[in-house]
Every structure is written in C-alpha cells, then in structure tokens.
Amino acid sequence: MIAAQVNVIFYSNRKVFSRQHSLSVMNSSTRKEKFSIAFKEIPKMAIAIVVALVLVAVLFVLRSLRNPEIPWFAVSEIVPAEVGENMVGPIQRTVDGRAEQPVFFDFSRGSVVDNVDPYGWDLEISRFNIRSNGGEGFIGNGGILDLGEVEFTSVQTLPEEGYQQNNKERDITNIAIDRWYNYSWINHLLTPKANIFAIRTADSRYAFIEILSYYCAGAQAGCLTFRYYYQGDGSTNF
Structure with a gap:
C-alpha cells in the first residue's frame, strides 16, 4: 500500500x-x-x-597615434628698409610672437619694428592674435578684410571698403582675422586656413597676406609666418 x-x-x-x-x-x-x-x-x-x-x-x-609633420620656419631678421611708393612681393616673413608683449610689423619697411610710433606699424602680433592699427584706441586707419579662400597669386585688386577695425570688446584680436586657423583636437596643432586677408595699413595703403605657419624652429608654437604683397603708392592695384 x-x-x-x-x-x-x-x-x-x-x-x-x-x-x-x-x-x-x-x-x-x-x-x-x-x-x-x-x-x-x-x-x-x-x-x-x-x-x-x-x-x-x-x-x-x-x-x-601618428606624429604629424609640423611646418616651421626660422624667425626673420629685423632689418627695416623703406620701400617708398613701390609695390613689393611676394615677401615671406616669420615673426616671433612668443613674448608676453606684442610685436609690431610695418609693411612699408618689410619688418618687425622696435621703435614704434603711432603710425609706424600695421599689424600687432601676439602668438596667434593679430590686430590692425585702427579702431577705438588706435591712431592709425588700419583694418583687415577676409577675402576668403582665393589663390594668393590671383589677387590683382583689393576692395577699398569693408575693412574691419579693432573692436574694443574683442581687444586681443581683430574680428576679421581671429579665426585664421583650424585647431585639431587630435594633436592640438594650429594649421592655417587657405584664406587670404587684405590689410589696410595705418596710413591707408594696402597689402594682402597669406598665413603659412604658426611654428618656430623645433616646432615651437608662437611664430607667425606669412607671405605678402604691399602696394606703396596708395592704390589697391597689384
């Protein structure tokens, strides 16, 4: 059971x-x-x-993981030489902007200048920041105009209007040229855009530049290399 x-x-x-x-x-x-x-x-x-x-x-x-090739140039000697009313170019210069104080470049003398008078310079350079000699707080009539991505050798005439002067609210750089570079989040390098920038100088003459590099010898940051044409007769023709 x-x-x-x-x-x-x-x-x-x-x-x-x-x-x-x-x-x-x-x-x-x-x-x-x-x-x-x-x-x-x-x-x-x-x-x-x-x-x-x-x-x-x-x-x-x-x-x-790749080591990029960094284009760099030796700093140009400071040898100012008046060009008068001549047109000169293409000329290449490397300006050392690594110091705490800005340096000043004068197109009419083709060089960085040490003894700066109010009209004696056209571009103020401090590392990657660039200002013209014009705007509130500046004596000159300088300004900068972004021409966009055009061939450097194709520029024959510059506009007479549209140049940006320095803005007091953006006192470290000129707004027309403040983004002349591309910044890489991968390697933290600054590489120039292909843009050409027209420059109205302190005494209302004209030049145009193409920025080539931001690096000094040994790939140290802070040296601005550019090539340019300058028209000393006051016209906008090149």
Missing part, C-alpha cells in the same frame, strides 16, 4: 516537473523568437550608423 502511494507521488511529481520543463522550454523558445524578431526589426540604417561610428572612432585613434 505504501509502495503504491510512493509510486503515485513519484509519478505525480514527475508529471509536474515534466510540465514545468516543457513550459520553461516554450518560454525560452518564445524569448528567442521575440529577440530574433526584434533584431530583424532594427532598421538597416541604424546598423549602418553604428558601424560608421565605430569606424570613425578607430580612425580617430589611429590618427592620434
């Missing part, structure tokens, strides 16, 4: 376990089917975006 009861209980428990196991298998199968359906419902565009982001991240890391 007892053995019969034990068999009944055993078979009863076995049926319950078998039923639970079947339900578990069914639930597992159902979850897999739902996951498969959900995965299939993910738009292909979303998958493509994720793959693209991964590739961009990989390229970002690979580029950050």
Whole structure:
C-alpha cells in the first residue's frame, strides 16, 4: 500500500516537473523568437550608423597615434628698409610672437619694428592674435578684410571698403582675422586656413597676406609666418 502511494507521488511529481520543463522550454523558445524578431526589426540604417561610428572612432585613434609633420620656419631678421611708393612681393616673413608683449610689423619697411610710433606699424602680433592699427584706441586707419579662400597669386585688386577695425570688446584680436586657423583636437596643432586677408595699413595703403605657419624652429608654437604683397603708392592695384 505504501509502495503504491510512493509510486503515485513519484509519478505525480514527475508529471509536474515534466510540465514545468516543457513550459520553461516554450518560454525560452518564445524569448528567442521575440529577440530574433526584434533584431530583424532594427532598421538597416541604424546598423549602418553604428558601424560608421565605430569606424570613425578607430580612425580617430589611429590618427592620434601618428606624429604629424609640423611646418616651421626660422624667425626673420629685423632689418627695416623703406620701400617708398613701390609695390613689393611676394615677401615671406616669420615673426616671433612668443613674448608676453606684442610685436609690431610695418609693411612699408618689410619688418618687425622696435621703435614704434603711432603710425609706424600695421599689424600687432601676439602668438596667434593679430590686430590692425585702427579702431577705438588706435591712431592709425588700419583694418583687415577676409577675402576668403582665393589663390594668393590671383589677387590683382583689393576692395577699398569693408575693412574691419579693432573692436574694443574683442581687444586681443581683430574680428576679421581671429579665426585664421583650424585647431585639431587630435594633436592640438594650429594649421592655417587657405584664406587670404587684405590689410589696410595705418596710413591707408594696402597689402594682402597669406598665413603659412604658426611654428618656430623645433616646432615651437608662437611664430607667425606669412607671405605678402604691399602696394606703396596708395592704390589697391597689384
């Protein structure tokens, strides 16, 4: 009698376990089917975006591991020489702007100048900041105009109007030239844009420049290299 009861209980428990196991298998199968359906419902565009982001991240890391070539130039000698009413160019100069105090460049003498009088300079340079000799608090009539991305050798005439003078609210740089560079978040280097900048000098003559580099010998930051044409007769023709 007892053995019969034990068999009944055993078979009863076995049926319950078998039923639970079947339900578990069914639930597992159902979850897999739902996951498969959900995965299939993910738009292909979303998958493509994720793959693209991964590739961009990989390229970002690979580029950050490379040592970029930094164009640098030796600082030009300070040898001012009057050019009079002649047109000169192309001339290339490298100005050392690493000191705490700004340095001053005069196009009519083609050089950085030490003894600065109110009209005796055209550009003030302090590291990557550039100002003209014109605007509130300045004696000269200087200004800067961004000509955009044009070929340096193609410039033949400059505008007579539209030059930006220094703004008191932006007293560290001239707004027309404050973004002459691209900044890299990968290697933290400044590289010049391809823009050409027209310059109206302190005494209302004209020049235009192309910035070539921001680095001194040994790839030290703070030296501004540019090439330019200067028209000494007061016209805008080159």
